[in-house]
Amino acid sequence: MVGFQHAVRHAAEAAGLLDEPARAIAAQAWVGGGAPAFAAELARQRAALTAALESALGRLAKEGDAVPSLARPSTGMTAVHGAFSGVEPAQLRRLITGLTTAAGELPRAAVSLGAPEVAAIGSWSAAQADDLRRRLALILRDGGDLAPAPLVAFGLYGGHAPSAATALLTAVAGGDTAALARLLDLQRQATDPTLAARVNAWWRMLDTAARDQAAKALPGLGLLDGLPVTLRDRANRELLAGEKARLAALLTTVPSDPHLRLAWPALLDRVMRELDHVKAIEEGLAQGGRNGRPPAYLLSFDTRALGQAVISFGDPDEADRVVAYVPGLNTTLASYGSDLNRAAVLWDQAHFFAPSQRIASIAWLGYRAPQIDWQLNVPGRSVATDGAAEKGARALASLTDGLRASHGPSGTANLTILGHSYGSLVTGKAAVLRPGRFADDLVFVGSPGVGVRRAEELGVGPGRVWAGEAAGDPVADLARFGNDPGDDSFGARRFYVEDGPFYLTFKAHSDYWNDESESLRNLAHIVNGNYHKVTTKAEEQP
Template identity: 30%
Template structure:
């Protein structure tokens, strides 16, 4: 496929062929219906019996099935042509758009794709200082448009060749063949349900044309944007649509809250607190908080990309409950190193701005660790309902258990959509996020290379090896003034064990006291078997990502694969 062929392609010819097959299918269908009524139904209603009748009835029934199969196969030809017209039209529009932009930028595009421009500042056709950068971008768009057309050509050829073979061999008259063809058509049109194996989702997505993919993104952005196995670029496009829709919806709800109800209402024995006022305040606070989160994400997505602000991708989004969002700094599908950061207690849509800042800092730390020889994507995963209070929420492990399947699906999706050599993947949890990570790894297994547990109240396991990765790739950290290790265990035997170990250490009898926290053994104790990373003196529970801190530097080295031996 070349520029001239695609630019001059008459898509109407495909549409004309599609319309002709529509007419044929309609006429053939009418003949089938007439035959059924005039021949098959009359024969069934007749009084004819005997051996010849049985044979005739059987043959008529077989012929009816063959006619219905042929009718459906003709409709598949029409559908294939319709899809081809959409695909070629989209590829052609992308090419024309790129060529128009090239013309506006004073770039000259040759038929073979070479791009030239006038470098003379005094010339009226001077393309400007950024001409080379613009030319590269235009060239990439032209190549992408031509590739779309090639894909469309290959797909229509494959589908029509298959249907033609069915027709010439007679297999298209077989109900089983038609059922297989119908299943293939259905697969192209139906979105896999949430929780489907990400590899199957990726295979389904790859089987769609770009036009079909775009239609799904535009028609069902909420489903495509949150489906593991869909590539990051497509999820981002879908979720940006959902984000803007949510922004408008939240603002509308906020604007229509109505006036604030009175604080008190009359009761039996005097004025009492007004429940309507409490609900109004709760609703207002939630809407304002979610708007803050949406605006923070929108601001980061639209920030001009430069060395300090890498491109950002929205890989998941909804406003259910406290809201959820998954934000990637850099594209995880093309990055050499990919980290997923799972925040803990209090994590929700409204507070995601600070978590994205942490992802930005981890990318910068990994870049420094690798001297920018490798690309890194850091993902903030607020894809679960995190506990919102230390007591009683964070004392429960139900939040971690409920998140296990979602986190596993997301990590499996990262593996399924990654391009080229498998990336070095790190899962990193903070506080209750380490419990969420630990439970997912224990119960589901996560396809990651490294685990980092920061300020953990327990990861649901007794030993690093129970996480399903090489213990030498499990890293832990706790700041010197972080009191997360004061979270007491719930089990009585662990309380007794803690007391005995503490007393033993005071008297020098126990050199490395074991210790259990509320969600399992303290990952910092030697018996857990993890590698301890350094922290800067004065590190509290929220200080691990401070600029210049020893813990941030260590995280960057782990994510970049520099501490994995």
């Protein structure tokens, strides 16, 4: 009898070895990512441990011995999906310590009680402790006591948040260009709102040698949303230089194949157009660092067809305030200079009002904008339909996923998306794709509609949707794509914009960034978060 009671006490002690890890989970050692899956697995291991120990006691019991229940009370493991702004090292070390203790004690209990399945649970605990200890060390290496949310959610517990991207990222680390192409395709689809966060965590968890290897082997690496902006800029500039050299070489070589020679004039025209696009990007980047502005960063580009480019004045990863301008009708890479100028003057004005704030202003031409040309009646290209906006919205949603994923830990960072003309429709559709996580402020100027009837459908906070319309702007009152954002029934906050010409011309549609204009000042106040300074009517002007 004494021997059995000793076994009961030993089993009861062993049954409690996973309680401390469970309490660490209940204290929210992390939130989001693979936390729910990890919590569920820990609960399953605790239940399996109890069952194995009770089964072992049942085999040891003699006639008259009562096998007690070893079930442990619930610890309220509430590892939920959601945002997480930092790492609490003490809680994570508590979790690791508890698992390490279980890993040491459970094999001994398995031998003394004759329960080999208990040893298997000890092996699981050891594997988890080793993995978490390694990941925590890597996180604290880069982030100190405060790590970015995606690093917590997917870097620390990435093994418990499976995704189609996981295997692709592993292949990319080995220099697999096909895997990178598949990742970029997933990025274009924008169906996984966690993709950029996974990319960011994957990169941060690589050591320096692995990072260097991936960057050298994959020229297109900088096109991935979620990677640090400084890395993207460096990789994309190298890619742009390589593209420029390739195109220049084509100009000096007439194809020897007679069939290709017949097509040479058309090929030559395409090469010249793409070289012009390269020049437009280079000129845009050269604007960085001028007139007191911060350096320019190349986040992505595509010289083909009408061309695309995303350039930021200032590093979004370090900024307190980030604004991304989304252009509309007739925008191409050939005309990108005017869009860059709008981003630049908005940075100038915002910096003038708040010189102590770190500001990044992005000119986002990340989609094929509709054109007034022969494709006017093509559904996926026409300004009269939302086909182009649907594609653009996915790219814009991916951009904001990436900006949030790569931004350094901060409680003050604010993201504003500014949609102009057809770009406001792109912005509205992107907001619907990422409800509650797309942007902090949405601003629409000269909008033909944003795809919804009311501002509340866009998923930002109350009073954080803004609309500006110039009298005389022929686009602003169209309401072609849902309710007019400037109408009271839409529910946006109107800000003052100077009237355009009394007759309908497209000049009024483009005057929102004019120097010394009240509209530009109001845009800057919104970007800076100084909402009380935003004027709503002419008599409020200083």
